[in-house]
Amino acid sequence: MASIEEVVQAVLASAKYAQIDPALAAEIAAQELAKGARAKDAIKQVKRRLHQSVAAYWDGRSDFAAWRATLDAASDAASLRATLLSVMQAHHSTCERLPMLDEFYHTIFDGLGPIRSVLDLGCGLNPLALPWMKLPKDAAYFACDVDREQMDFLAWWLEKSGRRGRAFVWNLLDGAPHLDCLQEHDFDAEMQNCGDAESSPQLPEPIDVALLLKIVPCLEQLDKHIGERLLDGVAASVLIVSFPAHSLGGRRKGMVEHYTARMDALLEGRGWAVERFVFASELVFRLRRNEEVSHES
Numbered sequence: 001m002a003s004i005e006e007v008v009q010a011v012l013a014s015a016k017y018a019q020i021d022p023a024l025a026a027e028i029a030a031q032e033l034a035k036g037a038r039a040k041d042a043i044k045q046v047k048r049r050l051h052q053s054v055a056a057y058w059d060g061r062s063d064f065a066a067w068r069a070t071l072d073a074a075s076d077a078a079s080l081r082a083t084l085l086s087v088m089q090a091h092h093s094t095c096e097r098l099p100m101l102d103e104f105y106h107t108i109f110d111g112l113g114p115i116r117s118v119l120d121l122g123c124g125l126n127p128l129a130l131p132w133m134k135l136p137k138d139a140a141y142f143a144c145d146v147d148r149e150q151m152d153f154l155a156w157w158l159e160k161s162g163r164r165g166r167a168f169v170w171n172l173l174d175g176a177p178h179l180d181c182l183q184e185h186d187f188d189a190e191m192q193n194c195g196d197a198e199s200s201p202q203l204p205e206p207i208d209v210a211l212l213l214k215i216v217p218c219l220e221q222l223d224k225h226i227g228e229r230l231l232d233g234v235a236a237s238v239l240i241v242s243f244p245a246h247s248l249g250g251r252r253k254g255m256v257e258h259y260t261a262r263m264d265a266l267l268e269g270r271g272w273a274v275e276r277f278v279f280a281s282e283l284v285f286r287l288r289r290n291e292e293v294s295h296e297s
């Protein structure tokens with residue numbers, strides 16, 4: 001029988017998956033090998049599942065170096081925004097939100113008071129939407145996903161935009177990021193994969209808002225209990241959890257009703273305050289643990 005290591009090496013040898021967090025590939029490889037799959041079949045299945053949960057969202061034309069250059073060349077706020085919109089089109093899931101970015105962030109952040117920190121889980125290219133979020137200048141932004149080049153690019157973007165925070169590689173199947181990943185990024189140091197981090201120093205400040213945008217259905221393909229684990233494990237005052245309102249192909253297929261029922265099931269017994277917003281392409285739930293006191297009070 002093949003080892004997890006051999007399967008991971010074979011999968012990461014392919015250019016399409018080379019930048020993916022080896023910890024995620026290893027976790028899926030372990031699941032496949034536990035079913036008794038032979039090496040060749042396990043490699044095929046790991047690639048198939050990584051395609052479904054990660055690679056399928058990219059249009060295949062991600063050129064991080066070229067994007068840095070065009071963002072650097074943007075000479076004013078308007079051309080920077082236009083360039084950001086064009087780059088965000090490369091991630092299908094982030095792209096679906098572009099026609100409604102202003103309305104989206106105005107609505108989901110409305111009434112939360114000054115937001116001091118945001119944690120964006122399975123972020124795609126959403127951190128590039130920062131100018132539309134209208135966060136206070138000193139608010140910190142933390143973002144994670146599983147592609148190393150993508151997170152390197154987003155770390156560069158946070159630094160370029162003068163935003164406190166950190167972009168880091170994190171496999172959410174391991175649960176919410178460790179607190180040590182939420183230390184503010186030291187821009188003089190190399191970006192680290194927090195999966196390798198050791199102890200858990202103190203969080204500099206509590207996280208105000210966690211974004212779980214369209215990640216629950218994606219992660220549930222790999223672990224059907226991940227929704228509950230993330231809801232309970234993410235230490236934030238407000239959780240914004242969203243679902244696609246149509247498939248990547250554009251069909252609606254009763255998805256709003258389906259995911260409303262899924263969210264009802266996830267919330268059962270949790271006694272949280274819940275608000276629901278329906279946008280053209282996205283169904284959003286804003287959750288507050290009942291004991292949380294809003295900033296305004």
Ligand SMILES: C[S@@+](CC[C@H](N)C(=O)[O-])C[C@H]1O[C@@H](n2cnc3c(N)ncnc32)[C@H](O)[C@@H]1O
Pocket residue numbers: 024053054057093094095121122123124125126144145146147170171172173212213214215218219
């Ligand atoms: C549907 S997309 C949502 C992207 C982003 N949240 C947005 O709405 O613009 C799902 C994202 O989850 C990421 N992802 C998939 N598996 C993951 C994992 N195990 N850990 C962290 N992120 C993961 C994918 O790479 C992808 O960017």
